[in-house]
Amino acid sequence: MTDSEKGMVSDLYEEAHHYHVNVGGETIHAKRLTGRFRTLKWYGSALWLLYFIMPYFRWDGQQAILFDIPERQFHLFALTIWPQDIWMLALVLILLAITLFAVTAVAGRVWCGYFCFQTVWTDWFTWLEEKIEGSPVQRRKLDAAPWNGRKIRLKLFKHTLWLMISIITGVTFAAYFTDVFDLWYRYVSLDAPIEAWVVLAAFIFGTYVFAGFMREQVCFWLCPYARIQSVMVDKDSILPTYDVQRGEPRGKVSGKGSESRGDCIDCHLCVGVCPTGVDIRxxxxxxxxxCGLCIDACDSIMDRVKRPRGLIHYASEKEMQGEQLPPLFKRPRVISYLAIFFLAVGGIVYGLTHIPPVELSIVHARQPLYIQMSNGDVQNKYTIKALNKTKGDLHFTMTSVGLDGVFIVGNKGDKITLKAGKMVPFHLFLAAKRGVLKNKKTPFQFIFKSVEPPFIRLTYESVFISPRGK
Ligand code: SF4
Ligand code: SF4
Incomplete structure (x- = not known):
């Protein structure tokens, strides 16, 4: 090692006594280093920027992504999902859960390390903290120092920025349920509905407290995923792993007996960078x-002491025991997850490509089942609900087939107008001439046909009920 490298290593040892394994008693001030996994973590965080900007996208004159609860519609760009199609949402949830299981089985808590909102927001908060209050050592000193003008100023600035992020997080969440520009206007003019204030207050509190104060404690004590992950990983899952064979016995890089030691120089940097204060060794x-940040830290040390990288690296338990990592398609757990994944994807694709533009529901009246007219004719009453899921008005005709001698009373079926995005309920009577129907129950079909493009033809099975032999 050169003199300057020796100096850097000796500085590390100086700093090492500040790095503690997390036992929950103090705030973790993790050191930030650059590296492959740090960069990956930034990319993961960057995906969350979409959360903030998506409400501002417009599509066809309205917000591109909107959960319109009063109208019971979910708008996703050109697509409108109605409560009738909500089964697709269930498939989406299954898809997300199974993706999480599959990824965990292959590479552990990748979601937690790179994408989870708790770790991402905590990362942003601590990044700001470092910019304002300084390095971990300086932050610990500041925390321990008595209150003075400088400490008040720094803390006030930091908490103001944290609160601003919390407010924007809350407003953004609410904006997925109502027009974002109107929402901002109503918040600023203090005219927002009570639900909007409750959502905002909950998000400000949650973001500020969870990301600013509780940080890794949420992962330790509140997150259910942390509890169940152990059943999802197995000996083939690749996880950040310390190479014990190579690293031990650990000890100082130089001095008496150093030549018989392992490659771990016991600098504690892997603990110092860990956002949850874990000693991976x-x-x-x-x-x-x-999250792999300890890998970046250890690689940087190995570079300095001129030893090969990878003392901590992603590896499976089997690999560490000298066995070969089996290919993914030979792992039953991964295959099962992938099978469910593709089934869910297939279901969603099918649903999206087969959403009917009009939803029809026809209910035969029960009280009375039929009406006997004074001239002997029999009438049946039907309650029809037609939902136009498109963004334009539609016109339909309605006829019945399969019932000779039966006709729709009046001109009810001639032209039915369905307003865009509205449900039209109406009643319709079918009449049969005396003696035409021989059975008590006669099945037939209603045909619901559009009179102009888009051409839509819906059939609906129903029955006509009459007194026997009439
Ligand atoms: S594993 Fe690497 S980073 Fe951790 S103490 Fe040993 S040498 Fe330092
Ligand atoms: S031990 Fe390493 S991989 Fe695990 S959380 Fe800490 S820094 Fe991330």
Whole structure:
């Protein structure tokens, strides 16, 4: 090692006593370093910017993504999903859950390490903290120092920025349920409905407290995923792993007996950068979110002490025992997850491509089942609900087939107008001439046909009920 490298390593040892394994008693001030996994973490965080900008996208004159609860519609760009199609949402949830299971089985808590809102927001908050209050050592000193003008100024600035992020997070969430520009206007003019204020207050509180104060404690104590992940990983899952064979016995890089030691120079930098305060050298632990930051830290040390990188690296338990990692398609757990994944994807694609533009429901009246007219004719009453899911008005005719001698009373079926995005309920009577129908129940079909493009033809099975032999 050169003199300057020796100096850097000796500085590390100086700093090492500040790095503690997390036992929950103090705030973790993790050191930030650059590296492959740090960059990946930034990319993961960057995806969340979409959360903030998506409400501002417009499509066809309205907000592109909108959960319109009063109208019971979910708008997703050109697509409008109605409560009748909500089964697709269930498939989407299954898809997300199974993706999480599959990824966890392959590479552990990748979601936690790179994408989870809790770790991402905490990362943003601590990044700001570092910009305002300085390095981990300086932050610990500031926390321990008595209150003075400087400390008040720094803390006030930091908490103001944290609160601003929390407010924007809350407003953005509410904006997925109503027009974003109107919402901003109503918040600023203090004219928002009570539900909007409740959502905002909940998000400000949640974001500020969880990301600003509780941080990794949420992962340790509140997150259910951390509890169940152990049943999702197996000996083939690749996780950040400390190479015990190579690293031990750990000890100082130079000095007496250093030549018989392993490659771990016991600098504690892997603990110092860990956002959850885990010492990965003690093996895989519940607190590890598999973010890989300890890999970056250890690689940087190995570079400095001129030893090969990878003392901590992504590896499976089997690999560490010298076995070969089986290919994905030979792992039953991964195959099962992928099978469910593709089934859910197939269901969603089918649903999206087969959403009917008009939803029809026809209910035969029960009280009375039929009406006997004074001239002997029999009439049946039907309640019809037609929902136009498109963005334009539609016109239909309605006829019945399969019932000779039966006709729609009046001109009710001649031209039915369905307003865009509206449900039209109406009643319709069918009449049969005396003696035409021989059975008590006669099945037939209603045909619902559009009179102009888009051409839509819907059939609906129903029955005509009459007194026997009439
Ligand atoms: S594993 Fe690497 S980073 Fe951690 S103490 Fe050892 S040398 Fe330092
Ligand atoms: S031990 Fe390493 S991979 Fe696990 S959370 Fe800490 S820094 Fe991330």
């Amino acid at each position: 003690e093996g895989m632990q519940e607190g590890c979110i598999t």
